[in-house]
Each structure stands twice: as structure tokens, then as C-alpha cells.
Amino acid sequence: MKQIIKIWRNVDPFSLQLRLTIGIATFSALVLGSLAVWTSWRMQHILIDSHKHNIEQIAQRLPQDVQVYSEMIQLETGLQKAINNLTNTNTLLWLKTPDNKILVKSPTLNLLSVSTVTELMSLTKMPIQAQVYKVNQSYFVWCGSSVQIQGKLLGELFVVKDITREQSMFVLMVQSLGITSILAIILLTVAIAFYIKRSLNPLRQLNHMAAVISVEDLGQAQLYLDNAPSEVKELAQTLNMLLLRLSQSWEQEREFVSNVSHELRTPLTIVHGYLQSILRRQNNLTQTQQEALETAASEAERTIRLLQDLLDLARADSGHLQLQMKSHVLHDLVEEVVMMAKKYSDRIITIESTTHSIEINVDYSRLKQILLNLIDNAINYSEDHTPILFKLDQLQDKAIIQVCDQGYGIPLQHQARIFERFYRVDQSRSHRTGGCGLGLSIVKTLVEGMGGSVSVQSKLGEGSIFTIVLPT
Ligand code: ADP
Numbered sequence: 001m002k003q004i005i006k007i008w009r010n011v012d013p014f015s016l017q018l019r020l021t022i023g024i025a026t027f028s029a030l031v032l033g034s035l036a037v038w039t040s041w042r043m044q045h046i047l048i049d050s051h052k053h054n055i056e057q058i059a060q061r062l063p064q065d066v067q068v069y070s071e072m073i074q075l076e077t078g079l080q081k082a083i084n085n086l087t088n089t090n091t092l093l094w095l096k097t098p099d100n101k102i103l104v105k106s107p108t109l110n111l112l113s114v115s116t117v118t119e120l121m122s123l124t125k126m127p128i129q130a131q132v133y134k135v136n137q138s139y140f141v142w143c144g145s146s147v148q149i150q151g152k153l154l155g156e157l158f159v160v161k162d163i164t165r166e167q168s169m170f171v172l173m174v175q176s177l178g179i180t181s182i183l184a185i186i187l188l189t190v191a192i193a194f195y196i197k198r199s200l201n202p203l204r205q206l207n208h209m210a211a212v213i214s215v216e217d218l219g220q221a222q223l224y225l226d227n228a229p230s231e232v233k234e235l236a237q238t239l240n241m242l243l244l245r246l247s248q249s250w251e252q253e254r255e256f257v258s259n260v261s262h263e264l265r266t267p268l269t270i271v272h273g274y275l276q277s278i279l280r281r282q283n284n285l286t287q288t289q290q291e292a293l294e295t296a297a298s299e300a301e302r303t304i305r306l307l308q309d310l311l312d313l314a315r316a317d318s319g320h321l322q323l324q325m326k327s328h329v330l331h332d333l334v335e336e337v338v339m340m341a342k343k344y345s346d347r348i349i350t351i352e353s354t355t356h357s358i359e360i361n362v363d364y365s366r367l368k369q370i371l372l373n374l375i376d377n378a379i380n381y382s383e384d385h386t387p388i389l390f391k392l393d394q395l396q397d398k399a400i401i402q403v404c405d406q407g408y409g410i411p412l413q414h415q416a417r418i419f420e421r422f423y424r425v426d427q428s429r430s431h432r433t434g435g436c437g438l439g440l441s442i443v444k445t446l447v448e449g450m451g452g453s454v455s456v457q458s459k460l461g462e463g464s465i466f467t468i469v470l471p472t
Contacts (some may be wrong), residue, residue, distance in 0.1 A: 001146065001163060002188070005404070007165070007223060010049040014198060015099050016212075017193075017196050017197055020187075020196045021189070021192055021193045021196050022030050022190050024196070025185070025188065025189040025192055025193075026178055028185065028188050028189070028192070029189075029204075029297070029371075030184045031070055032181050032184055032185055032188075032432070033185075034182060035181075036079055036177050036178060036181040036336075038298050039177065040177060043173070044170060047163075047166055047167075047170055048130075048132055048141060049164075049405070051130070051163055051166075052129075052130035052131075052141055052143070053130075054161065055091065055093075055130050055141055055142065055143055055159045055161050056129075056143055058086050058091065058159050059143055059144060059145040059159045059401070060094070061086065061146045061158060062083070062144065062147065062151070062157055062159075063143075063145070063148065063157075064094065065082035065085065065086070065148055066078055066079050066082045066147060066154075067149060067150075069081055069082055069092065070150075073464065074238065074262065074424075075149065075154075076103070076104065076148075077143065079095065079104045080104045080251075083092070083095070083104050083105070083106055084106070084107070087106035087107070087108055088314075089108060089111075089160045090106075090161050090163070091159070091160070091161045091162075092105075092106040092108060092109050092112075092159075092160045092161075092162070093106050093157065093158065093159050093160075094106065094109065094121075094157075094158050095147060095154065095155045095156070095158070096156045097155040098153065098155060098156075100124060103154070103155055112162075114137075115136055116135055116136050116138060117470055119135050119136065120135065120140075120158075120160060121440065123158065125144070125156070126142055126143055126144025126145075126156065126157075126158050127144070127158070128143060128145065129140075129143060130142065130143035131143065131218055132163070137164075137165040138162060139163050139164045139166075140160050140161060140162055140163065140164075141160075141161045141163055142158065142159060143159055143161060144156055144157055144158050145157050145159075147332065150404065156264065157174065160263065161272065168231040168260065179367075180304050181342075186306070188232075190469055197422050199229075199464060202225050202228035202232040203232060204226075205225055205228075206223055206228075206232060206235065209223050210223060210239060211242065214305065215317075216317070216357040218243055218246055218247035218250055219244075219247040219251070221247075222240055222242075223239050223240055224286060225234065245433075249424040251318070252386050254314050254317050254318055255314075255318075257310055257313075257314045257341040258310075258311060258314035258315065258318070260307075261307040261310040261311040261314065262311060264303075264307055265304060265307040265308065265311065266302055268300055268304050268307065269298055269304055271352060272297060272300040272304060273299055275293055275296055275297040275300060276297055278293060279293050279294065287391075307439065309438040309442050310377050310438070312432050312442055312445070312446075313390075313421065313438070313441065313442065315431060315448075316445045316449060321361040321445075321446075321449060322444040323446075323449055323450060324363050324364070324365075325361055325362060325363055325450065326361070326362075326364065327359050327361050327364075328359065328360060328362060328364055329356075329358070329359055329360040329362075330355055330359070330360050330392055330399055330401070331351070331356045331357075331358065332369060333368065333371075334351055334371065334392060334401070335351065335391050336374075337370070337372060338374065339366075340352060341372065341379075342376045346381050347379055347384075347386075347388055348388070349375070349387070349388045349389075349390070350387065350388075350390065351389075351390040351392065352388050352389060352390065352391045352392070353390075353391070353392035353393070354392070354393050354394065355392075355394060358393075358394045358399050358472065359469050359472055360394060360399045360471070360472050361470075361471060361472065362450050362470060363446075363450060363468065366446045366449075366450070367446075367450070369442070369446065370442075370446050370447060370468070371403070371452045373439045373440070373442060373443050373463060374403040375388060375403065376439065376465050377405075377421055377435075377439060377440070377466075378403055378404075378405035378407065378464075381405070381407045381408050381464070382405045382406060382407025382408065382434065382463070383407070384464075386405065386406040386407060387406065388403065388404070388405050389402075389403075389404040390402070390403060390447060391404060397470065397471060397472050398469050398470070399469070399470045399471075400467060400468070400469055401458050401467070401468040401472050402466065402468075403465070403466045404463065404464070404465045405463045405464055406428070406463040407463050407464060408458065408460070408461065409458045409459050409460040409461055409462055409463055409464055410460070410464055411425065411459040411460055412460075415456055415458060418440050418456065419440045419441055419443075419444040419454070420437075420441060421437065421438060421441045422436065422437040422438065423437050423440075423441075423442075424436075424437040442469075444464075447468055449469070450471075451470070451471050452468060452469050452471065453468075453469050454466065454468050454472035456466050
């Protein structure tokens, strides 16, 4: 039962599988049902027709027999004899005079129940064409004719044939046919459902294959199905061509970003250098000039950082990001990063470590870049007086670095997206901090490039914890 409920819950009311199953099953049910109804109708006709023919013949024959007998014996005796001759267990005859008196009747009539006989005898008219009637749970085929001997009307002949046994058998057969048809429809529906499910499998496979294609493997992605129908194979081929075109345009876009970043970074670095040297050497600048130059220098620096980030991401995407992986003592590296951070911020930054001897295999300068990015964020997205904590730990062959702040926190709905490129939670605040939403995507790219992973836990108004797990 539970299994059925589970299957029922998984049924998608809009799926092609369900629509095809319902469509084909309904069609099959209609065809089978109509066939069963037609067969029953036809059989009933065949059954009744044979009886009809039989009693119509009797109704026609009796007057002739009586005619023959009347020439040899008394009319009434001849009548009885003729009726006796044509009577058998199922076929019953009687003759009624025009004033509704029974002249002669089959002796076997008494074998029927009294109520049936009474009802039969009360009939005053019979159809010339045989018909089926139901009397007290019994079925009869009956017809009649008027009997004339030597031009004189003797009365009305009633010919009745009891077909209750055949009719009951027929009803039983119709019931069996009905049950068989229902079972056949159920079986057929189940078989059709399985067949359709199997036929749609290649489409599902195609869907699964396409779902796992990431931007990184667009170029190598190939959708291939072995035993699929030609239509699905064609679809797979078309998708492959689409993937190829996407990969080419993605590659061009990466190259474009990489080239533009590279071309802009060099002259901007020179401009920044000049601005810095003017600011350092010129003592005769007015207050306004000084402020204008400082703004220009800081904007140039921000743009250089942005271009550098874009360049790093473009290189990582195209697989050209070179990482110099070497073994380093984690504690020393973090201490150096904290010293660097303290040069531009007077935040309290502390390190908490379970052991000082955690060795990790990383690119030294890239890990510094990662940690500086996280410290920058921790500083930018918290109040000035709140401290920042580094927690270092080792778990089997993994080093764990946590950067904890007591800042504004990140709303839950944004937490999964902050590692995306150019994604910022609060545009206005981020603009004030000088960020452009690339810092965390660089962190993620570099950490994953070194074989690690990064995640975030954050509570609004309480702070955030960024956790990096790296192989030792
Ligand atoms: P940005 O350059 O804007 O800082 P990031 O990629 O570094 O870009 O961060 C993306 C967004 O994540 C930020 O705009 C900020 O809203 C949020 N964020 C990152 N770090 C923190 C943090 N420590 N506390 C609160 N919010 C953060």
C-alpha cells in the first residue's frame, strides 16, 4: 500500500508518460469494451434467432398437421395429437378459442410453476414474429398464429419456448466476458505504462546527461545514447551541436575578457604609479587638487584590482591558472596574512589554533590572496570595533581554516549565491566598500583549484563564518 502511495505521489500529472498511458489505455478500453458489447449483442441475436426460427416453423406447421388429422379423426383429437407431436420439454403450445377458452394445450405445461402458467394463460394475443419475454425470472421466446380449418376459425395458437437455461448461460457468459475484458484492460494499461516508461527512458537519460554539463566541460560534453530511437539520437546530435556553439562563444567571451583586462591593466598601473608619485612628491598641491588626485588614485587601484580578478577568473576558466603547489606551515602563513591586514586596518585580528604544525600543500601567494579577500570582507561588512578571528584546525588529512566575524551577516536566501560572479547582497553597501562582487568567486575558484572547498555559515546581525577545507 505504502509503495502504491509512493508511486502515486511521484506521478507527474503533466508528464508525457502519463498522457500517453491515459490516451492509449482509454483507446484500448474503448476498443475492448465495444468489442465485448458487440460480441454479447451478436451472440444474443444468434441464440434467439435460432429459437425464433424454430417456433415460427411450429406455428406455421400446426394448422397443416391439424388439417391432415381432421380428415382422419375427430377435430379435437386431431388437434391434441398435433399439439402433442410438436410439444417437447421446452416447447409448449395451446389453442384459445375466440371467446378466450383454452381448447387444447401441451400436457407439459403443468410442469411450469403455477404463477408462470397463470400468467401465460392470461395472454390474449401473440406476436406473429417471435419475440423474447420475461415471465417470473424465466425467459420465453413466443409467437402465435390463428388456426383455420376448412375456412372456419378455430382460435389463436400460442407457441412458447422456455429459453431460461440458455439465457442464464448467456448472462453468465456475458458476465465472464465483462470480467475478462476488465482484467484485460487493467493488464493492458499496466503493460502500456511499462512500455511507455521504457520508451521514454532515452529521453530521461538525455536529460540527466545534459543536466550535469557544467560551463567548464561545455567543450568536451557529448550526449550519446547507444540504443535510443533515431528521433532521440537526432535530438542528441542537435544538442551536441548546440553545446559546441555555446562552448565556442563561451571561449570567445573568456578570451575577450582576458584580453581586455590585460590590455587595460598595464596602462592603468602606470597611471596609478604616476598619481602615487605626484601625491608623494608634490607639496604645493591645493586641498582640492590633493583630494582629486587621491580619488583618482584610489579609483585606479580599485579598477586594477577588478581587472586582476577578471584576469584570474578568465585564466582559471580556460585552465591556464598556474598554481605553485608546495608544502607550507599553515600557522606561519596565516600570521603573515594577519600582519599584512593590520597594516591597513586597526581591527583586532586573532588566531586560534589547535596545533601549530598543520602542514598544507598549497600555492602560497594564492592562499594569501584568498585569506586577504576574506579578511577584507570581514572588515568591510562589520562594525569597526568588532574583532575578527582565525580558527585553524586539522581533521584527518584535511586542514580547516575559519574566518569568523561579528558583522552584519548574510541573509539565508543569499548565502548560496554569494560565490557567484558579480553577486552582491546589498548593492549600495558593497559600492561603498569598493567591492564589485568578484572577491568570493575568486576565493572559490582558487580554493577548488587547490583541491579544497569553501562554505559559509551566517546569521543576520550576528556575523559570518567562512570555512575553507584544504588537503594537507
Ligand atoms: P564584494 O566585492 O562585493 O565584497 P564578494 O564576492 O567578496 O564581493 O562578496 C559578495 C557579497 O557577499 C558581498 O557583496 C557581501 O554582500 C557579502 N559578503 C561577503 N563577505 C561577507 C561577510 N563577511 N559578512 C557579510 N556579508 C558578506
